[in-house]
Amino acid sequence: MSNLSVGNIPAAPPSSRWRDIWSRFKRHKGAVIGGGGLIFITLFVLIGPCIWTLEATRIDIRARDMRPIYTALWNGDAKIGWTHPLGTDQLGRDLLSQMIEGGRTSLAVGWASMILALVLGTLVGVLSGFFNRLDFWLMRFTDLVLSLPILPLLLVAVTLFRQPLRTNFGPETGMFILIVGVVGLTSWMQTARIVRADVLVLKERDFIQATRSIGTRPFGIITRHLLPNVLSPIMVSATLGLATAIITESALSFLGVGFPSDFPTWGKLLADAVQRMEEYPERVFLPGIAISLTVLAVNFLGDGLRDALDPRIRGR
Amino acid sequence: MLTFTIRRLILSVPTLLFISLAIFLLLELSPGDPMAQVPLTVPPDVKEKMRQALGLGQPWHIRYWKWLVQFFWVEPLVFVDWLTGSGFSANYQRMISWQTRGPVMALVVQSLPQTMWVVAMSYVVGVLIAIPIGIYSAYRHYSIFDQSGTFITMVGFSIPPFFTGPLMIVIFAVQLGWLPSTYNTVHKVLDWDSFVIQLKQMVLPIMVLSLQTTAQISRYMRSSMLDNLKQDYVLTARAKGLSEWIVVMVHALRNSMIPVVTVIALGIPSVFGGAIITENVFKVNGLGYQLLIALFASDIPTVMTFTFIFAVLIVFFNLVADILYGVLDPRIRYE
Numbered sequence: 001m002s003n004l005s006v007g008n009i010p011a012a013p014p015s016s017r018w019r020d021i022w023s024r025f026k027r028h029k030g031a032v033i034g035g036g037g038l039i040f041i042t043l044f045v046l047i048g049p050c051i052w053t054l055e056a057t058r059i060d061i062r063a064r065d066m067r068p069i070y071t072a073l074w075n076g077d078a079k080i081g082w083t084h085p086l087g088t089d090q091l092g093r094d095l096l097s098q099m100i101e102g103g104r105t106s107l108a109v110g111w112a113s114m115i116l117a118l119v120l121g122t123l124v125g126v127l128s129g130f131f132n133r134l135d136f137w138l139m140r141f142t143d144l145v146l147s148l149p150i151l152p153l154l155l156v157a158v159t160l161f162r163q164p165l166r167t168n169f170g171p172e173t174g175m176f177i178l179i180v181g182v183v184g185l186t187s188w189m190q191t192a193r194i195v196r197a198d199v200l201v202l203k204e205r206d207f208i209q210a211t212r213s214i215g216t217r218p219f220g221i222i223t224r225h226l227l228p229n230v231l232s233p234i235m236v237s238a239t240l241g242l243a244t245a246i247i248t249e250s251a252l253s254f255l256g257v258g259f260p261s262d263f264p265t266w267g268k269l270l271a272d273a274v275q276r277m278e279e280y281p282e283r284v285f286l287p288g289i290a291i292s293l294t295v296l297a298v299n300f301l302g303d304g305l306r307d308a309l310d311p312r313i314r315g316r
Numbered sequence: 317m318l319t320f321t322i323r324r325l326i327l328s329v330p331t332l333l334f335i336s337l338a339i340f341l342l343l344e345l346s347p348g349d350p351m352a353q354v355p356l357t358v359p360p361d362v363k364e365k366m367r368q369a370l371g372l373g374q375p376w377h378i379r380y381w382k383w384l385v386q387f388f389w390v391e392p393l394v395f396v397d398w399l400t401g402s403g404f405s406a407n408y409q410r411m412i413s414w415q416t417r418g419p420v421m422a423l424v425v426q427s428l429p430q431t432m433w434v435v436a437m438s439y440v441v442g443v444l445i446a447i448p449i450g451i452y453s454a455y456r457h458y459s460i461f462d463q464s465g466t467f468i469t470m471v472g473f474s475i476p477p478f479f480t481g482p483l484m485i486v487i488f489a490v491q492l493g494w495l496p497s498t499y500n501t502v503h504k505v506l507d508w509d510s511f512v513i514q515l516k517q518m519v520l521p522i523m524v525l526s527l528q529t530t531a532q533i534s535r536y537m538r539s540s541m542l543d544n545l546k547q548d549y550v551l552t553a554r555a556k557g558l559s560e561w562i563v564v565m566v567h568a569l570r571n572s573m574i575p576v577v578t579v580i581a582l583g584i585p586s587v588f589g590g591a592i593i594t595e596n597v598f599k600v601n602g603l604g605y606q607l608l609i610a611l612f613a614s615d616i617p618t619v620m621t622f623t624f625i626f627a628v629l630i631v632f633f634n635l636v637a638d639i640l641y642g643v644l645d646p647r648i649r650y651e
Binding site: 030143144147152153155156159160243250251267274278281284285289291295299300303 | 331334335338339342343345467470471473474475478479482483485486490585589590592593596597604607608611612614619622623626627629630634
């Protein structure tokens, strides 16, 4: 008898939804490593310039073409030095500070265009799911944009609008606005579709009907009741969006239509190094590894988030 | 099914028209001057005449209409002439590239086979590798093969082609010296030796492109297979005493292929997009490489036509995916 009553007492206090999600997220090893990696890379590029104070664009022609210090392991004659731990490029610019500076730009472009795409996608998705009158036309429009050839159009848009934006906002800011703009404007469609599908289902649920019956305005329903409930798909597509945005920016830089040449980004560093990669392979590898690791971390994070937020599809 | 196909075909016409208009208007805003390469000694009135000769004098809607006529009427006529030797297109002005001063379609005809060879081959190779990996990963769920397979596909998914390209070149072309680093477009296959050379130069671009395909498709294959292996009909098949091979490869696989085939069809246009980068890494003289050159030379007709061809490919394969889905899955009814 006493055993029974003991069994009825819950072992732990009831946990909140977010704590549940956190505990599920923690169990996904890849996601934790991915999240940790992303935080590490972000801190590396944010705090990096405070620790490694060498300026990324400072030209020191006497110290040009230095190799990274680890080259000494197999090549004793290599030109190395502790002043430039990752070596320098053909103009003597320090590779480590260029990597830090480049990472700042790449991550900033990634975050900004992801947020732009997310806001646009959520807006279109919610409007389309919630207001029946808009649904048909907004979804046709989404389908249309989805069938645009994205990479060619990005190339066209960036080459065409580079000059006017540069003269108006300065070379760096102009390019930043342009790349964030075009990447954001061409990657909101998946989010819009997912959000719309979720809103369509949610809209018919009893609690939304109840809020409607007590006279809540559509804006209130959307912001207070719908958006919190579609947060999880939005978060998952946010991680995917971040990965795509970083890759797209690097691809544009690689094809030679990205930022100006004295303004390092990871893609730009990689593209500039390809010509001489036989002699200096590390200049290709280091930025390439940085891009790949960031994207890998983000993808793992996205995987873990999806598993944690949607318990139905766990273990896939 | 037929009515659905016809309806989708008709619907794709306004889509394509809208896309072409969007591309045209985007290019219309271009500040690039096609006369920029002309020497400064040429007097302005001659320049103006050259501009007129390129058809730049008219308002944009007339030029758009002319482009439409050229793309959808004149160029097909030229094609018919070429096939039958007739002379329908003799009186029409063809689309002229500002770079080569020759027909744009000649550039397309020249570069499309290169893209097709590399892209189509890489896609086939990628799919052929991806499907067995996906099946086995799902069948041995949580095994070491599955875990490492999932990890490797994730890595393959995350490494961009403009990094794998140079990486492969450094490893296989520079360090080992096994394979050529660039793709020789004018190479002709005449005998066994030249065929081997052709194979060798195709290996690297195909490897880079198919890595992406493999990573993507095998993930879909695995999750679709996992879905089906848990279903009751698989249990029934096992209970009947069928061998594991038949249960997995016939019963489960056929059902799992339905969504995967759609994904395969949907992925084809994005491979063409990715080929732009790969073609530039390996200097393959394909559509993407030509597009980039034309873009830097602000050769508007070529850019317009090439971008539109990419759009046609996307719309076409979306259509194919939709129809395939209906054909393969009898539960889907488009009425």
